[in-house]
Amino acid sequence: MSTVQEPARTSRTPRAAQIVAAARELLEEQGWGEVTMRALADRLGIRAPSLYKHFRNKEAVAAALVEVALAEMGAALHGAVGGASGADRVPALLAAYRRHALAHPGLYRLATTGRLPREALPEGLEEWAGRPFSLAAGDPHLAQALWSYAHGMVVLELDRRYPGDSDLDRTWQAGARAFAARVPAPEAAGGA
Amino acid sequence: MSTVQEPARTSRTPRAAQIVAAARELLEEQGWGEVTMRALADRLGIRAPSLYKHFRNKEAVAAALVEVALAEMGAALHGAVGGASGADRVPALLAAYRRHALAHPGLYRLATTGRLPREALPEGLEEWAGRPFSLAAGDPHLAQALWSYAHGMVVLELDRRYPGDSDLDRTWQAGARAFAARVPAPEAAGGA
DNA sequence: ACGAGTGGCTAACGGCGTTAGCTACGAGGA
DNA sequence: TCCTCGTAGCTAACGCCGTTAGCCACTCGT
Numbered sequence: 525m526s527t528v529q530e531p532a533r534t535s536r537t538p539r540a541a542q543i544v545a546a547a548r549e550l551l552e553e554q555g556w557g558e559v560t561m562r563a564l565a566d567r568l569g570i571r572a573p574s575l576y577k578h579f580r581n582k583e584a585v586a587a588a589l590v591e592v593a594l595a596e597m598g599a600a601l602h603g604a605v606g607g608a609s610g611a612d613r614v615p616a617l618l619a620a621y622r623r624h625a626l627a628h629p630g631l632y633r634l635a636t637t638g639r640l641p642r643e644a645l646p647e648g649l650e651e652w653a654g655r656p657f658s659l660a661a662g663d664p665h666l667a668q669a670l671w672s673y674a675h676g677m678v679v680l681e682l683d684r685r686y687p688g689d690s691d692l693d694r695t696w697q698a699g700a701r702a703f704a705a706r707v708p709a710p711e712a713a714g715g716a
Numbered sequence: 717m718s719t720v721q722e723p724a725r726t727s728r729t730p731r732a733a734q735i736v737a738a739a740r741e742l743l744e745e746q747g748w749g750e751v752t753m754r755a756l757a758d759r760l761g762i763r764a765p766s767l768y769k770h771f772r773n774k775e776a777v778a779a780a781l782v783e784v785a786l787a788e789m790g791a792a793l794h795g796a797v798g799g800a801s802g803a804d805r806v807p808a809l810l811a812a813y814r815r816h817a818l819a820h821p822g823l824y825r826l827a828t829t830g831r832l833p834r835e836a837l838p839e840g841l842e843e844w845a846g847r848p849f850s851l852a853a854g855d856p857h858l859a860q861a862l863w864s865y866a867h868g869m870v871v872l873e874l875d876r877r878y879p880g881d882s883d884l885d886r887t888w889q890a891g892a893r894a895f896a897a898r899v900p901a902p903e904a905a906g907g908a
Numbered sequence: 909a910c911g912a913g914t915g916g917c918t919a920a921c922g923g924c925g926t927t928a929g930c931t932a933c934g935a936g937g938a
Numbered sequence: 939t940c941c942t943c944g945t946a947g948c949t950a951a952c953g954c955c956g957t958t959a960g961c962c963a964c965t966c967g968t
Contacts (some may be wrong), residue, residue, distance in 0.1 A: 539946085561925060568805040570947070575928075577946050582925065594831055638827070639875055668878060669869070669891035672833035673861065676868025686860060747929080753956060762916070763955075769915050774956065 528655075530598065534591060540578045542568065544588045547656040551574035551589065587644035588635060593628070593635035594645070598653030600624040605656040613660040614704040618674055618696060625678040633682065636675060662708045670703050720847075722790065723840040726783060732770045734760065736780045743822035744780065768884035778826060785820070785827035786837070790845030792816040797848040805852040806896040810866055811889060817870040825874065828867060854900045862895050 536544065546567045550559045559570040561582055569695065579585050603611045604620030625632040640650065662669035677699065682694060728736065738759045742751045753764040753774055771777050796812030797805045817824040832842065846863065853859035869891065872886060 574947050628829035665890040668887040673865040673870035679795045693862040695857045697855040704897045706894045
């Protein structure tokens with residue numbers, strides 16, 4: 525149903541995969557600030573300098589986590605837009621985006637804060653992960669706006685920026701309606 | 717024209733004000749990662765430990781900068797909504813938000829990333845700075861959604877997340893139209 | 909004249925990412 | 939069977955970070 529298949533993931537040695545998994549646990553349990561090379565090594569029963577046998581530096585570990593984050597978020601979003609049609613795709617996409625991000629806040633923040641380590645990511649992964657927004661919005665500018673809205677909502681929710689008595693379900697709804705109303709009617713063109 | 721006056725700013729000794737000013741320069745020139753206590757002290761011709769005579773710790777310096785950021789952004793936004801009416805307030809507000817944030821990216825990022833140091837901020841400042849969104853949207857949920865959209869756009873633009881060939885003016889427009897169309901018609905109630 | 913507060917200073921601590929250099933082990937070829 | 943070589947661990951150490959302790963000079967009010 526999707527236009528293009530998910531790009532291949534970077535291949536890792538078993539030990540490197542273990543390191544990424546441990547880093548992910550640490551990230552979700554304690555936050556990125558507590559993911560230090562020493563703490564990460566501790567969890568694996570080794571010493572910090574040994575990590576450098578498997579990753580060039582801490583940034584490379586972060587890039588591996590960003591890859592995981594993009595791949596999993598992309599899968600969630602593709603699933604959501606694949607299961608809906610027409611203007612229903614906007615609320616379905618937003619609900620999946622919110623649910624997935626809040627379920628993996630550490631990974632989400634790491635992957636969306638600061639510059640993307642594009643040179644360390646598989647070709648096409650970023651584009652693939654974002655395509656559901658184009659599919660749901662039907663227009664490239666509306667798609668970018670919709671993505672920005674979703675990201676803003678999630679990040680402000682994660683950072684507890686809204687007043688404590690906010691009804692965020694209704695806020696998400698308000699935005700969803702605003703965007704859904706601008707989705708162009710699908711042309712009745714048959715696929716190739 | 718505004719409902720309530722801008723809250724008073726925290727009073728600072730002359731030296732503390734100098735420190736905040738120097739921190740701001742460093743922040744905008746080099747980014748928060750380069751604002752270290754030693755670099756900050758250097759710029760003032762003193763040693764790092766002397767800074768602790770004026771601020772309890774680095775977090776307190778950050779909080780002072782966040783206060784500046786909120787006050788200046790609030791002023792810009794109040795000015796923008798004050799100069800427009802009806803649904804025109806949405807694009808006016810968004811334009812001012814974008815312009816101000818991109819003109820002070822370090823301050824913007826510092827004030828909007830991670831948790832807000834609310835206990836260190838003047839009472840009412842956060843609410844005052846955000847009120848223009850309520851004024852423009854006319855509905856609390858739409859206001860939150862609009863703010864989230866603006867923040868998402870700015871932060872993704874600052875982080876260069878959009879493809880290099882994006883026409884962001886048009887993306888901002890697409891979002892502005894989506895939200896403006898949902899602003900309820902103003903009731904013809906006279907002011908008190 | 910003097911005591912107290914103010915705002916500098918140096919030395920130092922523990923934690924961070926990272927590098928250099930050593931070593932134990934296991935697989936492959938002579 | 940031994941030798942070599944790559945792999946993956948180790949300790950020690952460096953320079954940076956935020957921060958604290960403790961000292962001292964200067965200024966000002968009484």
